[in-house]
Amino acid sequence: MRKYDFPIFEHHPDLIYLDNAATTQKPKSVIDCLTQFYQNDYATIHRGVYQLSQAATQKVDDSRLATQRFVNAQHVEEIIFTRGTTEAINLVARSFAATQLKPGQTILVTELDHHANWVPWQQIAKEKGLGFEFIPINDRGEIDLEAAQKMIKERNVGLLALSHVSNALGTINPIEILIPMAKAVGAKVLIDGAQAASHVQIDVQALDCDFYCFSGHKCYGPTGIGVLYGKKALLKAMPPYQFGGDMVETVTQGYTTFAQLPEKFEAGTPPIAEIIALKPALEYLQGIGFLEIHRHEEALLIQATQALQAIPDLQIIGTAAQKAAVISFIMEGIHPHDIGTILDAENIAIRAGHHCAQPVMQHFQIPATARASFGVYNTSADVDRLVAAIEKVRTIFK
Amino acid sequence: MSHLDQLYQDVILDHNKNPRNFGRLSPCTHASHGKNPLCGDDYWVDLIITKDRIEDIRFEGSGCAISKASASLMSSTLKGKSVQEALTLKDHFITLVTQDQATDAKKALGRLAIFEGVKKFPARVKCAALIWRALEDALQSSEGQVTTE
Numbered sequence: 033m034r035k036y037d038f039p040i041f042e043h044h045p046d047l048i049y050l051d052n053a054a055t056t057q058k059p060k061s062v063i064d065c066l067t068q069f070y071q072n073d074y075a076t077i078h079r080g081v082y083q084l085s086q087a088a089t090q091k092v093d094d095s096r097l098a099t100q101r102f103v104n105a106q107h108v109e110e111i112i113f114t115r116g117t118t119e120a121i122n123l124v125a126r127s128f129a130a131t132q133l134k135p136g137q138t139i140l141v142t143e144l145d146h147h148a149n150w151v152p153w154q155q156i157a158k159e160k161g162l163g164f165e166f167i168p169i170n171d172r173g174e175i176d177l178e179a180a181q182k183m184i185k186e187r188n189v190g191l192l193a194l195s196h197v198s199n200a201l202g203t204i205n206p207i208e209i210l211i212p213m214a215k216a217v218g219a220k221v222l223i224d225g226a227q228a229a230s231h232v233q234i235d236v237q238a239l240d241c242d243f244y245c246f247s248g249h250k251c252y253g254p255t256g257i258g259v260l261y262g263k264k265a266l267l268k269a270m271p272p273y274q275f276g277g278d279m280v281e282t283v284t285q286g287y288t289t290f291a292q293l294p295e296k297f298e299a300g301t302p303p304i305a306e307i308i309a310l311k312p313a314l315e316y317l318q319g320i321g322f323l324e325i326h327r328h329e330e331a332l333l334i335q336a337t338q339a340l341q342a343i344p345d346l347q348i349i350g351t352a353a354q355k356a357a358v359i360s361f362i363m364e365g366i367h368p369h370d371i372g373t374i375l376d377a378e379n380i381a382i383r384a385g386h387h388c389a390q391p392v393m394q395h396f397q398i399p400a401t402a403r404a405s406f407g408v409y410n411t412s413a414d415v416d417r418l419v420a421a422i423e424k425v426r427t428i429f430k
Numbered sequence: 431m432s433h434l435d436q437l438y439q440d441v442i443l444d445h446n447k448n449p450r451n452f453g454r455l456s457p458c459t460h461a462s463h464g465k466n467p468l469c470g471d472d473y474w475v476d477l478i479i480t481k482d483r484i485e486d487i488r489f490e491g492s493g494c495a496i497s498k499a500s501a502s503l504m505s506s507t508l509k510g511k512s513v514q515e516a517l518t519l520k521d522h523f524i525t526l527v528t529q530d531q532a533t534d535a536k537k538a539l540g541r542l543a544i545f546e547g548v549k550k551f552p553a554r555v556k557c558a559a560l561i562w563r564a565l566e567d568a569l570q571s572s573e574g575q576v577t578t579e
């Protein structure tokens with residue numbers, strides 16, 4: 033029972049937490065790491081001549097190394113700490129797309145993408161006279177690969193930005209096909225891995241993507257910390273994203289020289305405790321191992337999919353062949369919000385809404401879905417409780 | 431009754447399933463559009479007001495059971511009421527779903543008081559209140575204007 037690793041379930045023994053795609057609960061190792069750092073070891077980094085500060089700096093460096101190993105980056109300075117996926121994407125939009133792409137070039141996303149991997153590109157495109165388009169999906173919620181091939185060939189694509197795993201539907205995108213497709217026309221590729229980091233092994237060298245980003249809070253780590261991986265040569269050529277302390281070498285009235293990677297992109301005092309506590313989160317995942325995580329979550333996904341499909345008037349939205357343990361669904365005549373409220377009364381936390389993916393909702397012509405998303409601590413009994421609660425929804429709305 | 435039963439009472443479920451006064455009014459004298467961007471509740475409310483009296487009122491759109499039943503019950507209550515009476519009921523309704531001591535509001539609201547159960551569900555208060563906010567906007571912003579949307 034992995035629930036024992038997560039103190040939240042001691043305080044809420046009856047809680048069935050199925051909103052893991054929004055954010056995950058924290059294992060004790062992560063909470064202890066945060067507490068210990070604040071209680072015993074707290075100091076700022078880089079500046080201190082004193083031992084506490086040197087030790088904190090060492091811990092941050094260790095966390096960066098752990099992150100490098102986690103995504104299998106070639107160089108440690110290719111790991112930039114951000115506030116989350118959203119900030120990582122905005123950084124690339126500002127420092128790469130706005131400065132390196134040329135008018136006439138297109139930024140391509142997919143119809144599946146989260147607003148975080150949509151709006152920054154759309155806005156930069158407007159500002160810089162770039163094209164902005166999306167690759168369509170089919171009715172199973174899978175990227176249309178033929179359309180992708182055609183658009184990549186014909187649209188003068190400068191950047192392809194797409195999610196590894198869809199948060200709204202759970203689709204695992206075939207990025208190992210799409211990345212080489214884009215690279216063949218000279219485009220750069222950013223992967224939004226916010227939903228992938230807790231479910232699948234990431235290997236940025238094998239993928240050969242140019243940027244990869246994810247958020248700590250969605251993979252059992254703290255909020256306020258995210259990761260941008262970027263290829264060294266690209267990051268070196270990009271101007272800083274924000275300016276201030278910690279990211280400079282020499283400052284005079286007339287000019288400033290900027291620090292080397294990764295500090296060049298980490299202006300100001302970072303979320304030190306959160307960076308440090310990212311390491312035990314990544315180690316927690318690696319401790320279980322992605323093979324085991326896949327086996328566990330796939331079993332839950334199959335059990336839940338079969339059980340939900342058997343419920344009359346319930347329709348699963350997103351039936352891709354390759355899916356992470358996320359199930360979006362709608363029920364005839366019952367709004368997702370009402371489903372969410374009734375499930376909450378049964379102590380089951382799910383999400384109801386558009387999941388920050390309005391283009392996906394538009395594709396299926398629905399305003400919202402109910403979404404159950406699973407994590408390492410969920411059990412087969414959780415699925416049974418979910419199914420029973422959905423039956424209760426039907427009884428109330430019969 | 432459990433909190434949940436108080437929320438999803440038969441009257442509310444009935445108005446959700448068979449909303450009264452559902453559709454647009456064209457032409458109308460007052461109209462407004464209410465939206466809860468987070469959950470996607472989305473309704474139009476159209477009114478025909480002559481000599482300060484609500485002659486007809488209709489609503490159209492989509493959303494959860496609470497928002498739809500609220501709109502349906504509001505529309506059937508307000509027909510024939512004066513603008514001032516409607517605005518007073520609106521104040522009472524907001525009091526009912528947000529404040530603990532709402533005895534006067536309850537009395538004034540009559541059968542609309544069944545929405546009292548919403549108070550126990552903070553996330554749903556905005557669902558119940560949405561149509562009343564739209565009504566307020568319609569009565570205030572397009573006073574005397576004809577819209578044919």
Ligand SMILES: Cc1ncc(COP(=O)(O)O)c(C=O)c1O
Binds near residue numbers: 119146197247
């Ligand atoms: C696919 C995807 N991309 C990006 C984000 C944004 O992540 P964050 O809010 O942690 O910046 C999310 C989170 O909801 C997501 O699911």
